[in-house]
Amino acid sequence: MIPRYSRAEMVAIWSQETKYRIWFEIEAHACDALAEIGVIPREAAKTIWEKGGNATFDVERIDEIERETKHDVIAFLTHLAEFVGPDARFIHQGMTSSDVLDTCLNVQLTRATDLLLSDLDALLAALERRAFEHKDTITIGRSHGIHAEPTTFGVKLALAHAEFQRCRERLVAARGEIATCAISGAVGTFANIDPRVEEHVAKALGLTPEPVSTQVIPRDRHAMFFATLGVVASCVERLATEIRHLQRTEVLEAEEYFSPGQKGSSAMPHKRNPVLTENLTGLARMVRSFAMPAMENVALWHERDISHSSVERFVGPDATITLDFALARLTGVVDKLLVYPERMERNLNQFRGLVHSQRVLLALTQAGLSREDSYRLVQRNAMKVWEHGADFLTELLADPEVTKALPETEIREKFDLGYHTKHVDTIFRRVFGRA
Secondary structure, three states, X not given: OOHHHOOHHHHXXXXXXXXXXXXXXXXXXXXXXXXXXXXXXXXXXXHHHHHHHOOOOOHHHHHHHHHHHOOHHHHHHHHHHXXXXXXXXXXXXXXXXXXXXXXXXXXXXXXXXXXXXXXXXXXXXXXXXXXXXXXXXXXXXXXXXXXXXXXXXHHHHHHHHHHHHHHHHXXXXXXXXXXXXXXXXXXXXXXXOOHHHHHHHHHHHOOEEOOOOOOOOOOHHHXXXXXXXXXXXXXXXXHHHHHHHHHOOOOOOEEOOOOOOOOOOOOOOOOOOOHHHHHHHHHHHHHHHOHHHHHHOOXXXXXXXXXXXXXXXXXXXXXXXXHHHHHHHHHHHHHHOEEOHHHHHHHHOOOOOHHHHHHHHHHXXXXXXXXXXXXXXXXXXXXXXXXXXXXXXXXXXXXXXXXXXXXXXXXXXXXXXXXXXXXXHHHHHHHHXXX
16 A cells, blocks of 8 residues: 555554564464474474564565565475574474465454554544534535435434444454454365364464365455445545535535645635545545455365465555545544534525425425325425525415415424424434433
């Protein structure tokens, strides 16, 4: 992943140094188990931990060996033997390369998920704080981009909070799905390694044994994991798109924070562009794009091929690093978002009461008119507002068919904004457990 969209802690999970350290731990834990069941000497397992555990693995040296062996795991084991000495012959007993590679990948993915969950917690906290801040800030709701009925800006943010809470639950489930370990040897039959070794390594690394591994851990797990990241990214894009729309000049109900010294355009000094949320939209597209090759990795030849390997060298780091960056950026946007209640009120009143049309429609039906006649009467007066800039209440009070069915006091009562926000507390209790 390019540095522009990377954060150090997530990047470190995918470094070569981290990968080789995990490879060593997998091998060393396996040696502990092999020693426990009497396959290798206990002193050998101890030596492997002492000499390998204190080693600083030389990435360039491993690359040098790999240029000759054309095999990354063998290159690592050869380099490890340079530290360990004669007892290195006991390393990798009965194991196959995928035991190391797949178990390591899942360790990295679980660690990456823990960071993503922390990111989501920060985003959820920011959304909750801002939602309560604007719980009663009335704004217009829109459908098809057109004024619909009043809501509150707090409800908009509560919606996002509920959405990302579901994302968190999905990510927890995805972590559980990916947190498996395979130390089962060639074609996964345990012919040359005892299943107890796998159980020991899994426990030591915080994983669970894969029930059946055909030399590789089944890739449906990874497909589900990266698909889940794609869903989270889509939710990032949904909120980013909402903010972008609200920042449009014609709307301007909310706006990304514009810092002192920031420039919006190289040509037009007046510009304040929604660059952060536009960036988030693009990053979401990238994270989603990694889901498809992960799904295509599910179908491998027989017990194993390596067509998945090159894909995962990209999608593992890039998907998690990009989503980590995107969640942190979105949290910053929400935390500093500029909100303009006065503009919300002005926009809501732009069509002079038109947003109350449904209440009038329902009142007419309750007064005895058919729904068809009620709709015709309300729409007839609503079109005068759309087309001539009339006042909706004034037009209704001047329509004899409407006033014949409804008294003036009842018509005026249908224009009370408070009617639309009377259940906001209920929504907040459902989302946050409090109002």
